[in-house]
Structure formats: structure tokens, C-alpha cells
Amino acid sequence: MKDDREIFTLDSNTVASNPGRVKVMPLVLMRHIHEPIFLLIALLASIAFTIDVSLIWGGIALLIFLAINIFYWRRKKEHFAHGDSNGGIVISENPKLVAVTTNLSIGFGGNYPVVKIIPYKGKGKLNDRIGTVALYQGSDNTTTHWEDFFPVPVEYVNNNKIELKNVLQSYCEESWEILQNRIQQINKPYREGLFKIYSEESNW
Incomplete structure (x- = not known):
């Protein structure tokens, strides 16, 4: 069980159901995701600006951007440590796409299967298996499922072969x-997006 005081x-x-437990390596992340570069x-x-122009206004800006940077890296750390880890399969090479599935149920029962297809910038080839860690979004007290989830390939934040292997072995x-x-239920050509999976077992 995770310690909620750490979150x-x-x-x-x-x-x-399957926490990522993946360590974020900043330099690896910045090679794949450019947001932290702009924040830095x-x-x-x-x-x-604080040194050359205005100690007061520059100091205010400095504190704001320092807080934003700290929050960003804390969120990335918690995303990959505590987010939901699911396996992905490379389903297309031109363009490079990965498919990941999950159940969007928030835990009150029900089965809401979906497949999320996302763009892929990693080293995997067609049909290769990769690890991902996702955050979920869009639930409120009136629904029994999340509206969407956002898986991110683990290799975007960590290039340790042992850790990547451990993630795959968790599936x-x-x-x-x-x-x-x-x-197989998704029509070709594949495209990015969230696809609901309808079956006798689903509650869609």
C-alpha cells in the first residue's frame, strides 16, 4: 500500500491496481518531453531579471516559476510512482502508434473497457510490447467511470533496462x-484517440 502522506x-x-513504481530520470524525460525545458x-x-532589472518584481517571478518547477517535477515523480501501469503494443510504424487498454471504472463496480491509441516516439518496433503509466481524468460524484486516461510510455522517463524489464513483468x-x-475491434487505419469497447460484459 502506498503512503498517502507522500502524495x-x-x-x-x-x-x-498496478502502480508504476518507476523512478523518473530528469535527463531522459527532457529528451522526450519538452515542457520542463521551457519551465527551466x-x-x-x-x-x-531579478539580478539585472528589479529585485522586487523579479523576485516575485522567481518565486512563481520556482514553485511551478517544483510542482511539475513532484507531479511527474508521483505520476510514475503511483499512476496506473498498463502494457502497450506498438500497432503502427507510419505513423508510430501505441495501443493501451484499461477499465475506466472508478471502483464502484461496472466494466468500462477502452483502448487508448497514442503517438509514440520510442524505440519499439511494430508489435513490440512496452510499459506505460497513466493518470485518469474526468470523474465526479454522478458517474461510475472516468472520462479518459493518459498513458505515457515508461521509456520516456527511464532508460534503465532492468527497471523497464520489471515493468513489463508486472503484466x-x-x-x-x-x-x-x-x-482487433478497432477499425483500420488506426488513429489517435479513445475507443470504447462494446461487449456483453461492458456497461457502455
Whole structure:
């Protein structure tokens, strides 16, 4: 069980069925995701503004961008440590796409299977299996399921082969079979998006 006292940027009322437990490596992340580079530039610019122009206004900007940077990295750490880890399969090479499946149920019962197809910038080839960690979004007190989820390939934040292997080993073979079966229900050519999976067992 995770310690809720360690979580500041995520909803601690929900628990991932398979937490990512992945360590974020900043330099690896910045090679794949450019947001932190812009945040760092803004922080450095605010430092220069404080020194060269205005101690007061620059200091205010510095504190704001420092807080934003700290929050960003804390959220990424919690995303990959506590977010929901699911296996993905490379389903297209031109363009490169990955399919990931999950159940959007928020835990009150019900079965809301979906497949999310996302763009992919990793090293995997067609039909390769990769690990992802997702955050969920869009639930409220009037619904029994999330509206969407946002898986991110683990290799975007960590290039340690042992850790990447451990993530893949956290998925049972049945989960890969379920993903393959659900991919077959999606029309080609594949495109990015969230696709509901309709079956006798689903509550859509």
C-alpha cells in the first residue's frame, strides 16, 4: 500500500491496481518531453531579471516559476510512482502508434473497457510490447467511470533496462491477450484517440 502522506499532486482517494513504481530520470524525460525545458528557461530568465532589472518584481517571478518547477517535477515523480501501469503494443510504424487498454471504472463496480491509441516516439518496433503509466481524468460524484486516461510510455522517463524489464513483468499474459482482442475491434487505419469497447460484459 502506498503512503498517502507522500502524495501531494494526485488524488489520494484512488489507488492504482498496478502502480508504476518507476523512478523518473530528469535527463531522459527532457529528451522526450519538452515542457520542463521551457519551465527551466523561464526560471533562469526570472533569475536574470531579478539580478539585472528589479529585485522586487523579479523576485516575485522567481518565486512563481520556482514553485511551478517544483510542482511539475513532484507531479511527474508521483505520476510514475503511483499512476496506473498498463502494457502497450506498438500497432503502427507510419505513423508510430501505441495501443493501451484499461477499465475506466472508478471502483464502484461496472466494466468500462477502452483502448487508448497514442503517438509514440520510442524505440519499439511494430508489435513490440512496452510499459506505460497513466493518470485518469474526468470523474465526479454522478458517474461510475472516468472520462479518459493518459498513458505515457515508461521509456520516456527511464532508460534503465532492468527497471523497464520489471515493468513489463508486472503484466500478466492474460492482460496482453485482452489488449490484443480489443485492438482487433478497432477499425483500420488506426488513429489517435479513445475507443470504447462494446461487449456483453461492458456497461457502455
